[in-house]
Amino acid sequence: xxxxxxxxxxxxSITKIKISDTGKSISGDGxxxxxxxxxxxxxxxxxxxxEKFGGEVYAISFGTEKDRDVIKKAFQQGAxxxxxxxxxxxxxxSYTVAKNLADTIKKxxxxxxxxxxxxxDFDGYLVPNFLSEILELPSVxxxxxxxxxxxxxxxxxxxxxxxxxxEFKLPAIITTQKGINEPRYPNIKSIMAAKSKPIETxxxxxxxxxxxxxxxxxxxxxxxxxxxxxxxxxxxxxVRLLREEAKII
Numbered sequence: 001x002x003x004x005x006x007x008x009x010x011x012x013s014i015t016k017i018k019i020s021d022t023g024k025s026i027s028g029d030g031x032x033x034x035x036x037x038x039x040x041x042x043x044x045x046x047x048x049x050x051e052k053f054g055g056e057v058y059a060i061s062f063g064t065e066k067d068r069d070v071i072k073k074a075f076q077q078g079a080x081x082x083x084x085x086x087x088x089x090x091x092x093x094s095y096t097v098a099k100n101l102a103d104t105i106k107k108x109x110x111x112x113x114x115x116x117x118x119x120x121d122f123d124g125y126l127v128p129n130f131l132s133e134i135l136e137l138p139s140v141x142x143x144x145x146x147x148x149x150x151x152x153x154x155x156x157x158x159x160x161x162x163x164x165x166x167e168f169k170l171p172a173i174i175t176t177q178k179g180i181n182e183p184r185y186p187n188i189k190s191i192m193a194a195k196s197k198p199i200e201t202x203x204x205x206x207x208x209x210x211x212x213x214x215x216x217x218x219x220x221x222x223x224x225x226x227x228x229x230x231x232x233x234x235x236x237x238x239v240r241l242l243r244e245e246a247k248i249i
Contacts, residue, residue, distance in 0.1 A: 001049065001050065001053045001054060001055035001111045001112070002055055002056060002058070002108065002109070002110040002111050003046045003049055003050055003055055003056065003057045003058065003110055003111065003112055003113075003114070004046075004057075004058045004060055004105055004108060004110035004112070004113045004114070005039070005042050005043050005046040005057060005058070005059055005060070005074065005079065005113070005114040005115070006039075006042070006060050006061070006101055006113065006114070006115040006127070006128075006131070007035060007036065007039040007042070007043065007059055007060070007061050007070055007071075007073075007074055007116075008035075008036045008039060008061060008062075008063070008067070008070065008097075008116075008119050009033045009034070009035065009036070009061070009063060009066070009067040009069070009070035010033065010034060010035075010036045010119050010120050010121040011026065011031050011032070011033060011034075011121055012031075012032045012033065012034045013120065015030075015031050015032050016030070017031070017218065018030075018031075018218075019216050019217070019218060023215055023216060024091065024213045024214065024215065024216060025090060025091060025213070025216065026121075026216070033066070033067070033069075033070070034073075035070055035073040035074065036116055036119045036120060036121075037116070037120060038116025038117050038118055038119070038120070038176065038177060038178075039074075039115070039116035039119075040077070040116075040183040041116060041176040041177065041178065041180050041181055041183060042114040042115050042116045042174075042175075042176045043057075043059065043074050043077045043078070043079060043114070043183070044077060044078075044181045044182070044183040044184060045114055045146065045174070045176055045180055045181055046079070046112075046114045047077060047078035047079065047184075048181065049112065049114075049148065050078070050080075052148075053148070055111075056080040056081060057074075057078065057079040057080050057081075058079070058080070058081050058082070058083060058108060058110065059071050059074035059075070059079040059081070059082045059083070060082075060083045060084075060085070060101060060104055060105070060108075061082075061083075061084055061085065062084075062085040062087060062096075062097045062100050062101055062204065063084075063085075063086075063087060064086070064087055064088070064089075064090050065086065067084075068084050068086075068199070068201075071083075071084055071199050072194050072195075072197075072199075075190075075193070075194035075197045076186035076190050076191050076194045077183065077184060077186060077190070078184070078190065079197075080197065081197065081198055081199075081200070082197065082198065082199040082200065083104055083108075083199070083200045083201075083202065084199055084200070084201045084202070085100045085101070085104060085202055085203075085204050086201055086202070086203055086204060087100075087204040087207070088203075088204070088207075089204075089207055091209070091212075091213065092207070092209055093209040093210060093211045093212075094126035094127050094130060095126070095130055095209065095210045095211075096204075096206055096207065096208065096209050096210075097127050097130075098126070098127045098130030098131050098134060099130075099134065099205075099206040100204050100205060100206050101127070101131060102130075102131055102134040102135050103205055103206070104202065105131070105135060106135065110171065111170050111171055112148075112153075112170055112171060112172060112174065113131070113137070113171070113172070113173045113174070114173075114174050114175075114176060115127065115128045115131070115173065115174070115175050115176070116175065116176055116177075117141060117142050117175045117176060117177045125141075128141065128173055128175040129141075131173055132173050135173070137171055137172055137173050138168045138169075138172045138173070139172065139173040139174075139175065140155040140157060140166050140168070140172070140173070140174055140175070141157065141175045142157045142158065142175060142177045143155045143156070143157050143174050143175060143176055143177070143180055144156055144157055144158055144163075144177065144179040144180050145180065146174060146180065148170075151169050151170050152167065152168075152169060152170075153167065153168055153169065153170060153172060153174075154166070154167050155167075155168070155174065158179075226241065
């Protein structure tokens with residue numbers, strides 16, 4: 001079975017984010033990047049599928065030169081080959097990413113495609129849906145359970161009112177979220193093996209974006225909360241603050 005998994009590099013959530021001098025992007029200075037956490041579930045599910053049915057896992061990513069190492073993170077989890085789509089322009093949107101990924105996936109012609117449900121930097125939820133439309137493939141979002149038998153797939157996803165079960169045939173796109181599996185931790189053997197696995201680099205074919213970021217801002221710091229510990233005697237002060245500062249009464 002030929003398995004593709006789309007991954008991305010994102011700033012670590014503990015990193016202090018700064019806006020670049022242009023005011024339109026995140027500054028890379030001092031920022032540490034990690035494999036998008038939701039993509040970890042996608043890589044794990046791709047590797048488990050390979051272990052069950054045989055085949056190879058192709059890790060595919062789009063980005064600028066600084067993003068190349070994300071492929072190695074997927075190698076450490078068990079992916080076999082990597083394809084990195086290099087963009088010379090760092091200002092791109094989800095549609096640009098999806099167009100380039102789709103072009104590569106068409107040539108690869110995998111049996112199944114895994115992605116994380118979203119990236120934690122922009123939380124767009126867009127790339128998997130764009131891929132589904134461009135490739136004209138069925139897509140199941142926010143999958144928490146997956147069963148594959150021959151060419152038939154049964155996927156389960158959480159809804160507000162319970163669980164939804166969807167049946168479909170391959171090829172298809174599966175987006176993963178927490179709960180579908182427990183990603184494995186790389187060991188010394190897998191880390192060393194990742195260094196020798198092949199990464200094919202191709203130049204991004206599509207560079208035009210449908211949207212443009214005109215400005216980025218860091219959200220203002222929230223004021224510190226006030227703690228009242230004197231019980232009923234603080235009631236008058238609490239009412240005053242709710243009226244004069246919070247302005248909710």
